Structure formats: structure tokens, C-alpha cells
Amino acid sequence: MPALASRSFVDVHDIHADVWHAHALSHAALPVIATGDATLDAQLPGGGWPIGALIEIVQPPGVHSEWRLLLPALAQSGHGPVVLVGAPHLPFAPALAAQGLAAQRLLWVRTPVAAARLWACEQALRCADVNAVLAWLPQARSDQLRRLQMAATEYRKLLFVMRPAQSQADASPAALRLQLQPQTATQHTDAADIADGLELQLLKRRGPPLDQSVYLQARAGPMKLLMAAAHALDCSTARA
Amino acid sequence: MHWIAVQRAPEAGGGSGVVAGDAPALVDVDQALDWWALQFTPLVARVEGSLVLEVSGSERLFGGRAALLQRLFESDAPTVTLRHAQGATSLLALARLWAQTPDASLNALPLQALAAARVHLPTLMRLGCSNWGQLRALPRAGLARRFGAGLVDALDRAYGVRPELYPWLTLPDVFDAPLELSAAVESAPALLFGARRLLAQLLVWLRARQRGVLALELLWELDARRSNALHVDAHHLGSGQGRLELRTAQATQDMQHLQRLLGEQLAQVILPAPVLYLRLRSLQTQTLAGESHSLLPEDQRQGDSLHQMLERLGARLGPEHILCVQPQADHRPEAMQTWSPWKPQPAVQASAGEMSEQAALLPTWLLELPQPLAVQGQCPQYHGPLTLLAGPQRLESGWLEATVLRDYFIARSEHAGLVWIYRERLDQNPHWYLHGLYA
Numbered sequence: 001m002p003a004l005a006s007r008s009f010v011d012v013h014d015i016h017a018d019v020w021h022a023h024a025l026s027h028a029a030l031p032v033i034a035t036g037d038a039t040l041d042a043q044l045p046g047g048g049w050p051i052g053a054l055i056e057i058v059q060p061p062g063v064h065s066e067w068r069l070l071l072p073a074l075a076q077s078g079h080g081p082v083v084l085v086g087a088p089h090l091p092f093a094p095a096l097a098a099q100g101l102a103a104q105r106l107l108w109v110r111t112p113v114a115a116a117r118l119w120a121c122e123q124a125l126r127c128a129d130v131n132a133v134l135a136w137l138p139q140a141r142s143d144q145l146r147r148l149q150m151a152a153t154e155y156r157k158l159l160f161v162m163r164p165a166q167s168q169a170d171a172s173p174a175a176l177r178l179q180l181q182p183q184t185a186t187q188h189t190d191a192a193d194i195a196d197g198l199e200l201q202l203l204k205r206r207g208p209p210l211d212q213s214v215y216l217q218a219r220a221g222p223m224k225l226l227m228a229a230a231h232a233l234d235c236s237t238a239r240a
Numbered sequence: 241m242h243w244i245a246v247q248r249a250p251e252a253g254g255g256s257g258v259v260a261g262d263a264p265a266l267v268d269v270d271q272a273l274d275w276w277a278l279q280f281t282p283l284v285a286r287v288e289g290s291l292v293l294e295v296s297g298s299e300r301l302f303g304g305r306a307a308l309l310q311r312l313f314e315s316d317a318p319t320v321t322l323r324h325a326q327g328a329t330s331l332l333a334l335a336r337l338w339a340q341t342p343d344a345s346l347n348a349l350p351l352q353a354l355a356a357a358r359v360h361l362p363t364l365m366r367l368g369c370s371n372w373g374q375l376r377a378l379p380r381a382g383l384a385r386r387f388g389a390g391l392v393d394a395l396d397r398a399y400g401v402r403p404e405l406y407p408w409l410t411l412p413d414v415f416d417a418p419l420e421l422s423a424a425v426e427s428a429p430a431l432l433f434g435a436r437r438l439l440a441q442l443l444v445w446l447r448a449r450q451r452g453v454l455a456l457e458l459l460w461e462l463d464a465r466r467s468n469a470l471h472v473d474a475h476h477l478g479s480g481q482g483r484l485e486l487r488t489a490q491a492t493q494d495m496q497h498l499q500r501l502l503g504e505q506l507a508q509v510i511l512p513a514p515v516l517y518l519r520l521r522s523l524q525t526q527t528l529a530g531e532s533h534s535l536l537p538e539d540q541r542q543g544d545s546l547h548q549m550l551e552r553l554g555a556r557l558g559p560e561h562i563l564c565v566q567p568q569a570d571h572r573p574e575a576m577q578t579w580s581p582w583k584p585q586p587a588v589q590a591s592a593g594e595m596s597e598q599a600a601l602l603p604t605w606l607l608e609l610p611q612p613l614a615v616q617g618q619c620p621q622y623h624g625p626l627t628l629l630a631g632p633q634r635l636e637s638g639w640l641e642a643t644v645l646r647d648y649f650i651a652r653s654e655h656a657g658l659v660w661i662y663r664e665r666l667d668q669n670p671h672w673y674l675h676g677l678y679a
Contacts, residue, residue, distance in 0.1 A: 062623045062656045067604035067679035081546065092606040092676065093565040093577045098599035108563040108579060109553060116557055127549035182657035198657075222600040223678075226650070230630040 026206035030175075033158065036072025040214055044176065045206045049073050052156040053175035054149035058203065060165045064088055065180050065198055067096065069216070070134070070160060075100025077158055080131040081107045083124040086117045088136055105131075114139040118148070125151040125159065132158035138167075146173040168203065177204035183215060241400070242305065242326065244312070245333035246277065247290040249321040268417065269320055272441055274409050275448045280312060285330075285406030288355060290337060292330040292406070330406075331355075331398035335372075346399065347373025356394035360387050372398065415445045415456075415522040424463060424514035428506045431460060431515060435502055438520035439495045445522075452491025452528035458484045458502065461517040471512035484509065489547040491526035497548050504555035550582055571637040572644050573606060573675060601650075603660040603676030610673035613661065620672035622659060626651040629658070634665075650678070 020026040025045045032048030034041055041047045049055060057066055074082055082105050084091060093103040109120045114137070121135045125148065133152075137145075145161065152159040161174070168179065183197030198216035202209075248269065273291060277284045280302070283294035295308060302308040313324065325342045327333035335353035336342050349372045351357045351364055357375065369375045375383075376395060384392045396402040421434050435458055446453060460482045472478040484505055486498065554562050563579040570576050613620040620626050631649030646662040653659055660676030 060655070064605055064677050064679050065657055071604075089605040089677065090577075090579070090608050091565075092573070092602055092604055093567055094599040095602035095604045097567070098602070099604070103565050103567050103577070106565050107550075107582065108565070109557070109561060110563055110579075111557050111561050120553055120557065123549050123553055127544055127546055129546035130549070182653075182655065226601060226630050230650075 020206070023208055025208075031156075033073050033077060035069075037216055040200065040216065043202060043205070043210060043214055049158060050175055051158050052153045053159070054145060054152055054173060055158075055160050056145075056172055056174035056177045057160060057162050058165055058168050058177065058179045059162065060181055063181060064162075065182065066134070066160070066162055067091075067099075068198060069180065069200075071096070071099045071101060073158070074132055078131040079105070080129045081105050082132045082134065083120075083130055084108045085121045085124065085133065085135040086111060086137070087134075118144050121148055121159075122151050125155050125157045128155075130157060132160070134160045134162070136162045138164050142171050142173060149173045149175070172204070174204065175206065176202075178202055241294060241328055242296045242299070243328070243330040243333040244293045244295055244309075244324055244326050245290050245330065245337040246273070246293065246322055246324045247337055248273070249323050268441065271417075272444045273320065275411060275444045278409065278411055279448050280308065282408065283406075284409045286409065287330070287334060287406070290334060292333060294330070329398055329400045330404050331394065335398070347371060347376070351375060354394060354398065356391050360391065363387075411445065411448055415442055415520070415525075417441050417520055419518040419520075421516055421518060424516055426511065426514050428509035428511050429503065431458075431511075431518065432499070432503050432506055434518045435506075435520065436499060438518060439498060439502075442520060442522065443493065443495050446493050446525070446528075449525070450528055451525040452493050453488070453498070453522055453525050454491050455485065455487045455523040456498075457486070457521050457523055459519040459521065460515045461519075462511070462513040463516055466513035468512040473510070473512075475509050476512060482509070482511070482515070485523070488551060490545075491528055493528060494548075497544070497551075501551055501555050504552065507556075554582070571635060573602070603658075604679040605677040607675055607677075610662070610675045613672040613674055615672060620651070620661060622651075622661075622674055623653045623655040626653050626659065626661065632663075635662075648675070 018026075025043075030046065030050040030052050032044070032046040032050055034048040035044065044050075057069070059065065079102075082101065084106065087108060087110070091106060091108065093106060096106070097103045109117070109124070111117060111120065117135065117137060118140060121133060121137070124130050124133045135148075140148075140161070140163070148159060148161065151157075165179075179201040181199050183199045200214040200216060202214065270286075274284065274286065277291055277293050281293050281295050281298045283297065285292050295305070299305050299308055302311060313322065323337065323340075325333050325336035327336055331354065332346060332349075334355075335349045336344055339350055339353045341349070351361060351370060351372065354372065357364060364370075364375065367378075369378070372395070376399065380392060393402065397404050417438055419434050419438055425431055425434070438458075442453065442456070462476070462480045462482065464480050470478045470480060475484055476482045484502075486501055486505065488498070488501070492498065550562055559581045562582045564582045566578045566580060568576055568578055613622055613626075615621065616625070628649045628651050632647035633649075635644060635646045635648060637644050645665040647665055648660060648662045651659050651661050656677070658678035659674055660678065661672055661674050663670045663672055
């Protein structure tokens with residue numbers, strides 16, 4: 001019997017790229033772009049954000065941490081425009097430029113009408129020059145998202161859709177779904193990290209479900225230095 | 241000399257002679273045919289409802305006579321069915337076309353096929369002349385005395401003894417085509433059907449001139465019998481006429497794109513009275529440079545170009561909703577950037593070099609209006625109490641307009657992450673404001 005079993009065993013990768021073992025991450029058929037964070041890359045099928053699939057980011061109210069998560073990937077996504085559809089606040093171009101996303105790449109479609117946002121999103125996906133589309137679609141329904149997912153697949157675009165926390169229970173056609181929230185003080189490792197950590201839960205991915213959260217490290221560069229300096233100053237005053 | 245005579249085939253069903261298909265019907269088929277013929281040779285003339293083209297001068301350009309004929313009637317053929325005949329002179333080609341004998345020899349052609357001989361046909365028949373050869377055999381001087389010099393001239397030209405000159409057709413410099421609608425149109429979007437036919441005509445003109453359109457206008461005439469024909473709004477000036485101007489960022493021959501833009505614009509027009517006449521006029525055109533295509537399939541990108549997408553977005557949502565950013569040199573965060581409507585010509589790129597050191601500490605989201613924060617005890621609140629982490633960063637600027645004196649802090653909220661808040665300085669009872677979010 002064991003001999004028979006070993007003979008009838010078929011390598012799943014030979015069947016189709018969309019077939020994978022339930023305990024392993026999918027071998028992505030899609031091209032990916034690195035997220036800029038090694039821990040997160042390791043948990044994503046293919047090792048990065050999939051290009052040509054809908055990526056849904058769920059955030060609690062008042063939290064808008066998407067730039068932090070997406071900037072490293074957007075900075076290296078190319079030189080074409082990055083279309084923002086219905087951003088909740090003013091994107092602050094000098095800060096984005098300092099983190100690698102040039103100001104002239106930004107294109108903001110500002111409309112409060114939900115249907116117009118969806119339409120603009122689809123038009124942007126159809127454009128050959130656009131590199132990535134970031135959309136804030138609080139009211140979108142599942143079938144509308146599916147339409148966007150199909151457009152992203154057809155035109156091979158990086159598409160991130162930001163949704164509020166209450167949509168977490170809804171079904172979603174997204175290939176990758178994450179929940180974002182600032183790291184709370186209980187799971188601290190480093191003082192700078194508590195202040196500026198980001199907790200990420202993978203709600204859906206092409207692979208086994210992930211129970212524990214992924215923690216994104218504090219941002220690098222001048223911000224980290226400033227945080228560390230502030231913390232050190234804090235400690236020294238407390239000691240005094 | 242090699243002449244081709246072309247004529248529209250008589251229609252079977254008495255329709256407009258247009259081949260059924262996806263292509264919208266042309267407004268003026270004869271004019272479109274003239275323009276189409278001018279692509280191949282500058283010597284095109286209209287003789288009694290038929291077109292004659294002299295192609296010997298342009299044969300080499302198209303790679304020989306056979307290649308030219310193939311292009312004429314197969315690859316670049318217009319949407320109407322055509323009949324054609326050839327010959328060494330235009331009258332010969334025409335006679336072969338009219339007599340429907342493409343290979344008949346010169347002498348055997350019937351006299352009906354010679355326009356100048358038609359009026360004298362009964363007399364000539366009684367003389368025993370029925371074809372060109374017999375007419376040419378008659379004494380020349382007597383023929384001229386009896387039937388006039390015109391017939392002898394025509395015969396000379398048909399035999400290639402005298403040169404043939406016609407008033408040659410030329411392309412107009414500006415496209416301007418009217419269209420009378422078959423029924424009064426009440427709603428603006430329905431004008432698109434008429435406009436599609438005009439656009440198809442425009443495409444023929446653009447192809448013949450090898451130009452792309454940058455701006456065009458659609459004019460319509462309102463039914464003057466209606467009292468509100470003199471209505472005034474953005475598209476109607478009160479003179480019983482309406483006008484819509486369409487501009488594109490890049491010269492284009494893509495009628496699909498123009499049609500979509502026109503559709504979006506017409507959807508916003510309200511007609512005060514029914515429309516009877518349409519007119520399309522080109523305002524600005526540009527010579528269209530050839531496009532280079534890649535040999536490799538993976539280099540061919542899917543989708544439409546950026547300016548097409550933005551024009552379509554602007555046409556539906558309004559251009560004020562499509563924004564791009566301009567960095568400004570200022571110390572006040574709210575004045576560091578201006579979001580302005582997208583324009584076809586990108587502005588000069590500002591150098592971001594010297595700012596970047598400090599800009600890395602700025603938040604990625606900025607609140608349009610600073611949000612006042614509630615204070616409990618000494619501690620400002622935003623989704624829970626805020627812990628000040630770094631600061632103050634002191635800002636004093638804008639003394640020309642409204643003086644800004646602020647102390648900025650980076651603070652942390654338990655639930656919302658890092659935020660950027662400030663306190664008004666020189667204020668007896670300092671208020672706290674939220675101005676940015678570190679996304």
C-alpha cells in the first residue's frame with residue numbers, strides 16, 4: 001500500500017498554480033512587490049504584495065496607518081502615477097516625498113460620491129500608465145469589490161482598498177485581507193517600538209490562516225532616532 | 241498617365257449605400273469619398289458624379305501599381321461599396337466604368353460613354369457611328385464644323401493627344417460639417433447619435449490630412465419656434481444656438497475617446513428646446529507623428545493612456561476633482577503644498593532635496609482644518625489621552641497674512657497611533673489642535 005500511495009502521489013504544483021497544500025503558502029502565480037518588511041514578506045504568499053489582485057486593508061475608526069504600511073512598496077513600484085481615490089485627509093506630499101513617493105506621482109481623485117469613487121477606481125485601473133491605485137471605499141459592496149478585483153487582475157495593477165472595521169465581517173473577494181491597528185503597550189519589546197509599532201492581522205491569504213499578529217517594527221530613519229532620543233530624555237528625567 | 245475612375249455602386253435597397261457594420265454612417269458620403277481619394281494622389285477630380293484619380297505620380301510611393309490598387313480597394317477601402325475602372329486617360333477610364341466593360345479597347349467603346357457626344361447621339365447614330373473608332377475615322381474638320389470643337393477636343397483627350405486638366409479637388413483647411421437631424425432631438429445625450437456620424441466624417445478628414453485633433457466644437461441649432469429657444473446658460477448664449485467645446489491634451493485620431501468625452505459632456509447639457517441641426521467644427525489640429533510599436537508582445541501595454549483616463553474622469557466628475565500636488569516653499573504645514581486641478585502640461589518639478597531632511601519627520605496625513613482637541617486636566621484627548629513624545633517644534637511664520645505661532649508636538653494615542661498636534665502660543669488659555677496623523 002505505501003508503494004501505491006507514493007506512486008499515486010502527484011505534485012500539486014504540477015496541477016495548477018492556483019492549487020496548493022493547505023498547510024503551505026500558495027506559490028503565487030502573480031508577480032509581487034516587496035513590502036519593505038522581512039517579517040511581513042515571510043507571511044505573504046509569494047513574498048510581497050501581489051500585483052494584479054485586490055488587497056483589502058481594514059482599520060478601526062480614526063486610524064489611518066496605510067501610508068506607513070504601503071510607502072516602501074509604492075516607492076519602488078515605478079515612476080508612473082499613484083492614484084488616490086477619496087483619501088480621508090490631505091495627503092501631505094512633502095512627507096511622502098521624503099519617504100520615497102515623489103510628489104508628481106500623486107494624483108488625487110476627490111469625490112464624496114460612492115459610485116463616482118468606484119467608477120474612478122476602475123478607470124484608473126484601466127489606464128496603462130498608472131502604477132498603483134489606493135482607494136478608500138467605506139460603502140463598497142462585495143460585488144463592486146469583485147469588479148475592481150477583476151479589473152486589477154486584467155490590467156495587472158497594484159490595488160489597495162481601505163475599509164472601515166465594521167466591514168470586517170462582510171465577505172470579501174480580496175486576495176489578501178489585513179487588519180491594521182497601532183500596537184498596544186502590552187506586547188512591548190523595545191521602548192521605541194511601543195511608541196510607534198503597528199499590529200497587523202492577516203484575515204485572509206492564500207495559505208493557512210495565521211493566528212498571531214505580525215508586528216511591524218518602528219519606522220527607520222530620522223523618526224526612529226527622534227523617538228529614541230525622546231525616550232532616553234524621558235528616562236533620564238524620570239531617574240532624576 | 242494612369243487614371244482610375246471610381247463610382248459608388250448603385251444601391252440595391254435604395255439606402256444610403258453604406259455597408260452595414262459597426263462603423264457609424266457618414267454624413268456626406270460623396271465628400272468622404274473625395275477626401276479618401278486624396279490620400280492616394282493629389283490629382284483627384286469629380287466628373288459627372290464619378291471620381292477620377294491620376295495615380296502615375298504616386299505609384300512608386302505605394303510600391304507599384306498593383307500594391308496601390310490593393311490599398312485603394314482592399315485594405316483602406318471606405319465603408320461604401322465602389323465600382324472602378326482604369327485606363328490611360330480619364331475619359332477612357334470613365335467610359336469603361338460607365339459602359340461596365342473594364343477591358344474594352346478604345347475604338348470599341350460605345351458613343352454613349354463619351355459625355356461630349358451624348359447630345360449628338362441621334363445624329364451620329366444616323367451617320368452610322370456607334371463607337372469611338374468610327375467617330376475618330378470621320379474627317380476632323382467636318383466633324384468640328386458639324387458638331388462643334390468640343391467633341392473633337394474630347395476625342396483628342398480620350399485618345400491622349402491633348403492633356404487633360406480638371407479643377408482638382410483639395411482638402412479644406414478646417415473641418416466644418418453640418419448635419420440635419422432626421423427628427424427633432426429633445427435630450428442632449430441623444431445628440432450623440434448625430435455627433436457620431438460627424439465624428440466618422442472627421443476621422444476621414446483627419447486621416448487624409450494626417451493630423452490629430454486637439455480641440456473641436458459641436459454646435460446645435462434650437463428650434464426657433466419654441467419660446468425658450470433664447471434661453472441662456474453655460475452652453476446656450478441666447479441666440480438660439482448651443483455650443484460645446486471639447487479639448488484633448490494630446491492630438492488624437494481616436495474617435496472612441498472623443499465620443500466618450502462628448503458623451504460625458506453632453507450628459508451635463510440641458511436642452512431648452514428641440515434641436516434640428518448639428519454642426520461639428522475643428523478648432524485646433526496638429527500634425528500627428530507616427531507611433532512606434534514594439535516588436536515584443538510584453539512591451540505592449542494594456543489599457544489607455546494617462547491623459548485619456550484623466551480627461552474622462554474630468555469630463556464626468558468635473559476637472560476640479562482631479563488634483564495633483566505642487567510643493568511650495570513655506571514653513572507653515574498647510575501652505576507647504578497646494579492641490580490644484582490637473583493640467584495637461586505638467587508644471588516644473590520642484591527640487592525636493594533640501595527639504596527632505598526635515599520632511600521625514602512630518603506626518604503623512606494632514607488635516608485640512610486643524611481639529612480642536614478636548615483637554616482633560618492638562619492632557620489633550622484624541623481617541624483617549626495623548627502622551628507627548630517629542631517636541632516642541634516651534635513655528636513662527638506667515639507674518640504677512642495671518643501670523644502663525646505654534647508649538648508642534650508628536651504625541652501618541654493609545655488607539656490612533658502617532659499624531660501631530662500643536663498648541664497656540666501667546667494665548668492666555670492655550671488650545672490644542674490636531675493637525676496631522678502619522679499614518
